[in-house]
Amino acid sequence: MALDLRIVVGGEAGQGAQTIGFILAKAFARLGCHVFADQDYESRIRGGHNFFRIRVRDSHVSAVSEVIDILVALNRESLSLHCPRLGENGVAIADMNTDPELVRQYGILTVPLSDLAAEKAGNKLMANSVAIGSVMGMLGFNSEILSGVIKDHFQSSAIVENNIKAARAGYDYARQRYDRSSSYDLSSIMRIERMLLNGNESVALGAMAAGCKFLAAYPMTPSTPIIEFMAANAADFATVVIQPEDEIAAIHMAIGAAYSGVRAMTVTSGGGFSLMVEALGLSGMTETPVVIVEGQRAGPAIGLPTRTEQGDLLFAVNASHGEFPRAVFAPSCAEDGFWLTIKAFNMAEKYQIPVIVMTDHHLASSYFTAEKFDLSGVYIDRGLPLSEDEMGKLSEYKRHRITPSGISPRALPMQSHALVVTDSDEHSEAGHIIEDAETRTRMVAKRMKKLEGLRRDMAPPHVFGPKTADISLVGWGSSFGALHEAMGLLRQQGLNINLVHFTEVWPLPAQETTDLLGGDRKIYVAENNATGQFARLLNSETGLKISGTVLKYDGRPFTSQYIIDRLKGMLP
Amino acid sequence: MALDLRIVVGGEAGQGAQTIGFILAKAFARLGCHVFADQDYESRIRGGHNFFRIRVRDSHVSAVSEVIDILVALNRESLSLHCPRLGENGVAIADMNTDPELVRQYGILTVPLSDLAAEKAGNKLMANSVAIGSVMGMLGFNSEILSGVIKDHFQSSAIVENNIKAARAGYDYARQRYDRSSSYDLSSIMRIERMLLNGNESVALGAMAAGCKFLAAYPMTPSTPIIEFMAANAADFATVVIQPEDEIAAIHMAIGAAYSGVRAMTVTSGGGFSLMVEALGLSGMTETPVVIVEGQRAGPAIGLPTRTEQGDLLFAVNASHGEFPRAVFAPSCAEDGFWLTIKAFNMAEKYQIPVIVMTDHHLASSYFTAEKFDLSGVYIDRGLPLSEDEMGKLSEYKRHRITPSGISPRALPMQSHALVVTDSDEHSEAGHIIEDAETRTRMVAKRMKKLEGLRRDMAPPHVFGPKTADISLVGWGSSFGALHEAMGLLRQQGLNINLVHFTEVWPLPAQETTDLLGGDRKIYVAENNATGQFARLLNSETGLKISGTVLKYDGRPFTSQYIIDRLKGMLP
């Protein structure tokens, strides 16, 4: 049987469910498992209910499951909320002094979490490490790996030692009493070195690998950790990270920095992006490259600040008054986030346009295992700079020179004596304000021309399962994991279905898409929103008929089961 | 022969072409003619080149023509720019001391404009009134009407008298020497009282008729005159007009005022609207009605600030992160602007949503004749307020109560003891912040439900020409005049074509549209932008296949000739 171990750690905000979960996830990843972990938390700092979900498999996984195999309940509420979802052989672990009534009701495995912590580590507060140990003890997990992860996680050596002791105590306790190792075969897992990282980390690493030297961003969930990660590394990587007064300042600073010649970025969520759309047009008009990471969350307005949605797609594609080319990418997982962010910088500079990378709360905050990035594969395309030769000759440099590709050679201020002149007004090739119809028409055509090259550079969608099928499930961005899993399960059930998944969503590679999705098949689009935005986009760009949509807009990510249930209801 | 008199007055900014043109237009309107007049000016206060174009007809007219019958040239540049466009019997009028070389070259009719002004009115500066008189003298225009218009235009009696004298002098001079009255039959015009007003004025009047009591707006071409018009009348009409620090403040103030219970509005152009989109979602989420007038101009960014475009449609339809219902209207002429603005307020309050009225520079600044508004036809729908009865009973009023229509009864603060609680976060029916998936799903569904009623309230497109035809020309908003004229001319040439014109563009009344445009016909969409935005919207909402588009994006409005030429190139 394939491995599919589903662990949930639940508790109040501030109780440490996140830390327990993260350490477990990391340990499994280090063992060589494929791991996916997501966080469900409220917009508050203490109290309420949070949980951290982990899935451990022996092949790719990037979707949540509603079923739980092991539940670690840090409070009473976690039991009542999650026990009903325990699977056939599911077990719950809780502290010894849990209400006996509950223990009986749910058949809870109790562990003296605080008592062991007090006894073995001299600190009740290390109960969480006992809990970690307990889970691993039940599984007979490699205890050296576990200690290593705990060691890496806690900095100061005094704490490390006691936490390891606490974990060991939990381990031994659970191993003796609650051995479940036979149900989950971890012994055959190959020790492959993988990374465990979330979408934010992968995007930040992608930006840094691409040579992003400037990040101006105003904090906003779910993208704030990108700022914090890059700020932590700013001094070492000669990067400026600035938190300005608002998002409007942020994007304009990035545009200013890009004008000066560095790769520049801003990150935000839908609300911040809404404030940036005038500047999006400024980037379009002045042909100044800029990369914007838009971490979607459930809208409109403030909506559900810590919940996920794919509700901003058509907005991103059409944002700002007037018309100009842009690109929109939507990574499907952490690994993808790394490579697409790099591509975003390349496209932004090659075409001198704004590029939007759409993540969402689910992708940004969930942890994925990924093959270690092969940095030799990072490709940098800075577009059409002036050659040394041209620079020498230039007396009257024209920033917006009309060329067959629509791309104008780009000089930078102080790189030569060429003056770099640009304008948010409609302008001449020289960058100066104009009023006449002829120049206007030529400049619009010049800018729009860039779409042709850009469209050619957009990769076609990825196909999973057979290349042709009776039914195509179609998705975009972060919902990939659940869609992929659903497709696999449906194929097992005998359905002739494949998955066509988009991560380069605008400009849509229309021809390739029609080639892949045309013909007699039925197309079902699944997306995390209420109005089927991608389905509409797909239809309007290709004319393909969409047979139905699977939508979810409760702020929670898809599960494969949800998709399968809805799809089955629609199939003829 | 049908009357079609085309007059152009050209000069530098500050020379008064606008005043001359406006007085002429007003005089023709008062005579009973159908008049259309547009302004072409640069983004500067003095210098450059401006012109004012008038078309006088005996039936509806709302489009410009490239051909000129009478040119009034206030400077040399006007001659060289516009004389090439004089029609077969076209004439140019200029001051006596124009360069004889030019006079010969273009066969200019000279009038001693300044000399007559000095002589007869004692003031050289009244040369413009001499010019007005000259045009009217050539046409043998009713001089009493002319004097009346001049009288109404200039306030102080001293000036009035001299301007009338100056006009009379020009009138006599031209009547004697350059009589052209036989070419333009004004004698058969019926004296019907019509209004002459521009799109901004009609929208402002519509807002006032609808009972708009609050306007917060930051100046931006082309919408600024709406602010100034309403400000001028604010004291009399008990309206607050406030110019805040920026557009973000403007729309939030309007939302605040609407929350308190008044009909509230903001007006702007694309750039300002770009700054408002976060608040658009706030209106959507808190279900606070607000009306936004978006006067489009040629974008992106600052673009051509005094030029026209229909480039913001898809942006308006998709603006703001997240999903919520909204309505978008696009008046086709001044009269339409009045009635649609009233409808905008009704829809905003009935459905408790943001409503966008899209004008553009062309509509906003051009003058149209219109039947005098019959105010008894103004209908006010304030939506679902609490009944007196309900108010008495309410102890726990729920601002966002879920109802079958999705519309919640609306109480106002201090109208009763009911507390009005709302939130930009996802909220309960009571308006308080929530986190759970179930409430979220119900509230999204509740808000989206309103689209159903709204869609039913959207009027189907207007059909001109036969109901069915081989070819349908399709347009939206302000380009109506040129499209209508083009359709008429093409029918005269034997083409079986009609015009299907949209002014209520979102949510698109899809069923009625398919009924009107379905079947075997060819559909050509003409719009003032580079990417065929309405064509894409039409296709994606109805599945109708668009055979081709006629696009123009040079900042200038369509002419019928332009449309005919492009269309002919595409017809099989």
Place this chain on the structure above:
Amino acid sequence: MTVVNLQDYAGMQPAWCPGCGNFGILSALKKALVDLNIPPYNLLIVSGIGQAGKLPHYMKCNTFNSLHGRAIPVAIGAKMANQELTVIAVGGDGDGYAEGGNHWIHAMRRNHDITYMVHNNQIYALTKGQASPTSDTGFITGTTPEGSPPQINPLALAIAADAAFVARGFAGDVDHLAGLIKQAISHKGFALLDILQPCVSFNHINTYEWYSKRVYKLEEEKKYNPADKTMAFNKSIEWGDRIPIGIVYSKERPVFESTLKALRNIPLVKQPLEPGKIQKLLTDFS
């Protein structure tokens, strides 16, 4: 006449951390409203987004929880439409002085008649601890690992913008704070009340203790005169070992609402809608 009591203002259970300074502010606010005998249905609280921005949910009155940085324009819009409402805007230091800085400056200069309470914890709390414009210069956070840039001084800016009422309170002194809130609400015109608010989760420098050691009351300074602008400016820039609380600046000047003819008589919201009234304007167009 109704007599209002604390229970009338009881709202949802706060989701703030135990020990948070916001609790003190909430208590002080309720106390002030009860003392002023303002019934909940005559009160509107508009908030921004942040921990402070959640306050309206913990009250029971008319409330509009607006966007981050946008409490003020919604509040003054609501006030202009119905000047009979008592309007309070509340938000955090990031909300008010960063994202909403422009609205704040201009609302002060125009002098809209509202009270603005800023829960100043010198940190972005809801987003888990980034620098705010009032973070101490050099303060280290996730987004400012090399130290925050120089902090702004909201009181000095308010005085420079000629705000009608400028005061500072401390969440740790509920009675004193309640007194300031009462005076702020009673003062005609824009009243800025900056409130030192310990955040026990993310600001481990500017704690209860830190503030308690430093604050002193202006009303106890014999010679202090809040009507004297120079004195007020000098006092406003005091920040360090001693931090003044109390009324820093106070001035009578016309409120925005009183300058508009449309608002001289009855509130806008009570004005009838009369489409026929524009008839007289139509004649200008023919």
Place this chain on the structure above:
Amino acid sequence: MTVVNLQDYAGMQPAWCPGCGNFGILSALKKALVDLNIPPYNLLIVSGIGQAGKLPHYMKCNTFNSLHGRAIPVAIGAKMANQELTVIAVGGDGDGYAEGGNHWIHAMRRNHDITYMVHNNQIYALTKGQASPTSDTGFITGTTPEGSPPQINPLALAIAADAAFVARGFAGDVDHLAGLIKQAISHKGFALLDILQPCVSFNHINTYEWYSKRVYKLEEEKKYNPADKTMAFNKSIEWGDRIPIGIVYSKERPVFESTLKALRNIPLVKQPLEPGKIQKLLTDFS
């Protein structure tokens, strides 16, 4: 070393009205740049939108004509990416103090090393005469027929925000203005230069004559000390029969760019792009 002359800075023919105060500012700016011997290719001018915002087109140097209200963030972004550039931001009073007010306040507090010239004509000129935040209180325009709300005082706000250099110039005194521009550019840190600029088309109150009668030079005041913040604040609020021009406030404090380790050595734009450099970070994730 290159010697720069006025011709090097000759740009397009201005589209301003004859007699506009902007001509004086343009002359003064060119003069200052020539005096400072800054070659056009080392200079970047970023402008907002308005009549003032057109200035870069009438120069010949690196220019970025940004959006209305957005000169400052683009300018400081460009400066952070290449601190070797001399960066000047220019715009109108509406542009800078209304739409861009928030950027302005925060750029001053952070102390970015740029010069900000505000052509203050107390009116929105390009949009044909609406009230600006600096319009005289009670000033009547199309949008304020009952009179403009109280004007803001940009100098007082700048001092409250602790700007490093705060000065006022007058377009009618080109030499004096050129001197101020030179000092503003030379001062390390954010330099605000508010320039009284007659608009002959839309402001018929605050004319050349009106200003000429009122302005006096601070450097001629014996006891005036621009390093004294209290003195500066008091001077900044002087507006009426006498209007001070010259340096109102001046202070040495660290510029934002110098506080970041990433900028200590060479400009960002000269840093190499090295994808391989993140290798060492990757190990943290396994």
